[in-house]
Amino acid sequence: MDIQELRKLEPEEVLGKVHELKQELFHLRCQLALGRIENPMRIRHVRRDVARARTVLREKK
Template structure:
């Protein structure tokens, strides 16, 4: 997922995407704790994707506040 794809989405879609990423991160952390995590790199990419979504949401909010 890249930033340009995220900028094309509406704030509601971004919030939904963020909620999905948080759920996935939780599930991955749970798998890691139980020793069932197959791809440890996925945990990092999900965290970074969530950070990207938050950044875009904050950019859009700042732009709307001007």
């Protein structure tokens, strides 16, 4: 997700996005533990997306 897209959203929407991304991260970690992950680099991208979303929330406060 692009930082510009996140900045256009309302704080509640960004918070929802953080929640969705954290769920995705959980599922990716479960797949990694089971050895069924297709793209291990996806974990890194999702973690960074969570950080971006949290940064935008912090900016809006």
